[in-house]
Amino acid sequence: MFKSLYNLLIILTVCIVAMGISVLYSPILDESSIVHSSNNEQITLLASSDYGESLLNPNDIYIKYKSDESFVLDFNEEYQFSLKIFKNEALYKVHNIYNHGSTQVEFTKDTPYSVNINLSQEELELPNGEYKIEIMPNINNNLYNINPLIFNIKYLSNVPYFPAVSNIPDGKTALNLYFMDNQNLVKQLIGITRFINYTQKPLTSIIDELKKGPSLELGLNMNPIVGSYNYVSLKGTTLYVDLPSNEGLYTNGGERSEASMNSLIKSYANYPGVENVRFLVDYNRASTFFNDKDITKSFTINSENKAFLAYASPNRYFLIECDVDNIAEDMTIEKKISSIFQSLQNSSYEYLSSTIPSEIKLLNSRLENNVLILNFDDSFLSAYEDDNNLNRMMLDSILFSFTSLKEVDKVKILINGEVINNFASLDLSYEMPRPLFLNPEN
Numbered sequence: 001m002f003k004s005l006y007n008l009l010i011i012l013t014v015c016i017v018a019m020g021i022s023v024l025y026s027p028i029l030d031e032s033s034i035v036h037s038s039n040n041e042q043i044t045l046l047a048s049s050d051y052g053e054s055l056l057n058p059n060d061i062y063i064k065y066k067s068d069e070s071f072v073l074d075f076n077e078e079y080q081f082s083l084k085i086f087k088n089e090a091l092y093k094v095h096n097i098y099n100h101g102s103t104q105v106e107f108t109k110d111t112p113y114s115v116n117i118n119l120s121q122e123e124l125e126l127p128n129g130e131y132k133i134e135i136m137p138n139i140n141n142n143l144y145n146i147n148p149l150i151f152n153i154k155y156l157s158n159v160p161y162f163p164a165v166s167n168i169p170d171g172k173t174a175l176n177l178y179f180m181d182n183q184n185l186v187k188q189l190i191g192i193t194r195f196i197n198y199t200q201k202p203l204t205s206i207i208d209e210l211k212k213g214p215s216l217e218l219g220l221n222m223n224p225i226v227g228s229y230n231y232v233s234l235k236g237t238t239l240y241v242d243l244p245s246n247e248g249l250y251t252n253g254g255e256r257s258e259a260s261m262n263s264l265i266k267s268y269a270n271y272p273g274v275e276n277v278r279f280l281v282d283y284n285r286a287s288t289f290f291n292d293k294d295i296t297k298s299f300t301i302n303s304e305n306k307a308f309l310a311y312a313s314p315n316r317y318f319l320i321e322c323d324v325d326n327i328a329e330d331m332t333i334e335k336k337i338s339s340i341f342q343s344l345q346n347s348s349y350e351y352l353s354s355t356i357p358s359e360i361k362l363l364n365s366r367l368e369n370n371v372l373i374l375n376f377d378d379s380f381l382s383a384y385e386d387d388n389n390l391n392r393m394m395l396d397s398i399l400f401s402f403t404s405l406k407e408v409d410k411v412k413i414l415i416n417g418e419v420i421n422n423f424a425s426l427d428l429s430y431e432m433p434r435p436l437f438l439n440p441e442n
Contacts, residue, residue, distance in 0.1 A: 128353035164435035219313030
């Protein structure tokens with residue numbers, strides 16, 4: 001019997017060795033390895049906030065961190081929190097926060113750590129738009145398991161929008177003029193409509209009005225965008241602009257001189273009857289001007305395939321014309337419509353914001369006799385929570401953008417297949433053409 005027990009013990013020992021478990025250092029027997037294992041475990045910090053995940057124009061928010069362990073958290077002295085800011089699923093920028101408090105915080109189960117984070121649009125220096133923001137503490141070691149606190153944030157400026165119009169006041173002439181934003185940040189020039197006293201020399205008036213600059217109430221760059229000139233003359237469909245070589249505004253600075261050139265081109269090329277703009281210097285043809293830009297050929301503008309996106313100056317909103325680069329000539333009208341819609345809903349242009357909120361769905365669309373019928377879901381009706389100011393801007397953006405497709409003359413809007421008689425104090429039951437004058441100055 002004892003021999004049988006002895007043989008059984010040997011068999012068990014062989015099996016244990018074959019399993020790779022040390023007899024002397026079995027986890028069941030070695031208490032020091034339990035302590036060591038515990039020391040290697042990461043401490044978990046839980047982040048929470050009294051705010052929901054979706055925020056509109058937030059300012060200060062309070063975040064609470066708590067743990068079931070007692071320890072001292074050692075923040076990095078350079079900055080204590082890092083905000084990763086995403087736009088359209090791509091990293092847009094990183095904003096670091098120095099908290100001015102102690103860099104060491106003691107945690108116990110009963111003493112969570114609360115911190116105030118400023119998420120205002122001004123603090124983060126973000127243009128209007130929709131963002132995802134991940135907030136993470138910046139600590140000096142990696143022994144802590146911390147998940148980022150994530151917010152979906154929409155920033156909208158509380159400034160008015162002046163709807164586009166189609167009527168010229170009595171005794172007035174309408175001019176399209178292009179200026180720079182007040183901080184020279186926006187790549188695109190901002191077009192406005194200025195109504196001046198009726199004139200029989202509108203082409204000369206355009207450059208004279210550009211020299212005056214924008215009105216103060218617009219909140220745009222007040223520095224002159226063009227300087228002196230010799231003459232302007234229309235021959236056929238080509239507008240000739242003769243400029244003096246000694247005007248420093250055209251020759252002394254890269255961005256400023258390029259803005260002058262583009263302002264003249266866009267302001268004149270949008271005038272009826274003008275198809276090309278040609279520059280002369282000192283009454284002669286020249287090869288380069290505007291800080292070495294080639295001016296040997298006439299300039300034209302392409303008014304097709306545009307998305308009109310929102311820019312907020314300190315004083316008001318503007319719609320700005322932007323290229324939709326992914327539209328090709330051989331694309332179907334359905335794909336062109338989809339590209340325009342995506343551009344209006346997911347602005348990829350810096351400092352410009354989308355005009356159609358992300359929750360709105362375009363259910364379907366069709367083209368009938370050059371009339372584009374857009375069928376949205378009912379979230380369209382509550383797009384900006386009954387803010388007619390922003391709803392009118394969205395409507396103008398839709399009309400100007402979709403009628404930039406050469407196949408489209410008018411737009412009709414349906415909601416879940418039904419005609420809408422009243423939206424933003426407008427009757428949407430009819431086929432709407434593009435208004436004539438965008439961003440009226442007053």
